[in-house]
Amino acid sequence: MKKTLLTMAMIAMMSTTASALDLVVASAPGGTYHKFTTVLAKSLQEQGIDAEVKVAGNCILGKKLWQDSEDAIMFQSEASQAVPECNVPVTADNFVNNVFTAGWVIVSKDGTLGNKMGVVSYMQQTVDDLDVTLVPYKNTREIKAAFLAGEIDSGFVVQAIADGLDADVILDTMSDNKGSFADWGNNSLTLNYYLMQKGNIDANTLKAVRNVAKFVAIADKKKMQPVVLDDMDAQLDYLMTNEQKWAK
């Protein structure tokens, strides 16, 4: 019994070792934020920078973890920033860099929106002025499944999903040619994954955070090259304008 309790205490102590820099994942484990943050952690560790990945569970708890941390780095995107309970305002002081920008495309069976369009639940508001019945799904992979099953006529998905479908692309929000959607207000909607900082992080660490080679490789592979503007105000304005399109 004593041995069991001692082992449990040791495991607990090992799990709570202090780290210089918290890398906060403001979402569930195993998802996109967790993946990108783990890539960042490995890159920092290879450069001898001590950092610990902390997975919050969801964006509300992520915000709390962020607020409770002293020195921290966190991925954010419009998807979670658009939720008031999760919003951590991005400013010139806490913005580090934009890492990925993903465009959205509308895929279709026959070149039209049809009767039903699949959309990710938390972004329904971005497309609710389109003349089609919206069917909510948890993520774009579910939309892909529904499209294959014949459940929907069109889908609002990221480029990577569209690439794997035998379908017409009737709008690409990153393209200059908006086709029949030229008058639609959200036809330039993007999803940006960017990094934020808090606390007293030294310049070398920030430099390492901004220069993760694997992020560049991922952006190239997945057609997610970030929109990076030289002027900080213009960069923040770009992110905020886009964020407002996501807001409910």
Place this chain on the structure above:
Amino acid sequence: MEVLLFLLGIVGGIFAGLVPGIGVFTTLILLYPLLIDLTITQLLILYIPLMSVSQYIGSVPALYFKIPGEATSFIATEYGHDLFWKGNYDLIPLTAIGSFVATVMSAGVIMLLPYLYEHIFYGFLSTNFVFGMILLTGACLVATCKNPWLLTVTMIATGMALGNVGFNVNTGTNFATFGSTWLSYGIPIFPFIIAVYVIPSIFALNSSTVTVKQIDSAYSSAALDVKHYLPKMMSGSMVGMIAGFVPIIGKIVGVSASRALYKHNDKHSVIVAESSNNSSIFTAMIPLFLFGVPITLGEILIFNVAETSYWDLDTAFREVLSTPTLPVTILASGIFGLVLSWPLARYFSHVFVLPTSALKICLLAIVLGSMIYLGITKHMLGFYIIVLLAFIPLGYFLRHRDVIPLIFAFIFAKMSMTVIERIII
């Protein structure tokens, strides 16, 4: 490298099956930094034995101690433990052999995939199919549960309500969070299950006279009895194959439906449910291989990791499918699982030299230790403890009841609501 990853998967599967609360997904999360640099083939060589072996191993503590290694072990704990205690020691080898039969059948289906017309699988991706399977699960739970039907329905309703507590990221709304940041996460499943099921089961545990000799004898007799059980194992495997297409909760649908097939014979229902487990985990991978659509938490994690390294992941999966890698890995995992269950069952019998009170304390320490560890790693130990304490009275109140409907409804609550919302549209 591949052999090492396979062996790591085996060890991970033993860990996931044995330690309460640490399922396949949590084990993958613990290995996450290692996964990031692996190729898709390497990821699958690690993932397949991990999830397969965990199924074989999970049955052993479930039957011995009534402690579920993972969600699908509940049929074995609830309906198999008492039989095992009454001397049906062949349940361990029979469930392992049933799992192996399912593994062989699944390997066959995976091997045939490149030659099948992929459109036949489109129907399994539809919301109507998922909705139908959820309704079927509810009906099976009501039909097979040992409670009065009204209590079962009440348990399902309660499980659905409790499972939906939290912040719904999809709709941006809170349900029953009462302004609590912690409740936005929802009620964490592990302390909930410990409170309503595991602690009452441990307190009800009796001493046993099971010996190594009896276990060895059970394995010998089970080998001779296989012919008798083979059709049941195959029918369970078929049910599991179809249920495996249901996202996230396919295994639960499979074991519920399998149990319903043999509800009048607990021994048969446990063997069939364990067969169903193992086939459903493999057919759940078919949408991933054919369409790049992951439908279980483990697959979503694997897909997410692989996505960073591949330009066209769909093609990469199809290339893996065109080689014998997957069937061979599935079969090898099955052989390891089958072989490992024997020594494990033998060693567990030694545990009963302990006085019953000491055994109960040890089991409680292991379960609570796992919970404390998970609570710390998730930065919510205090919340875990509060949830545990809050639901212990419910566990005490239901200690003589069959709580499977409550637990299963809790697990598939969120998925059910999402599907119902979509069906209404």
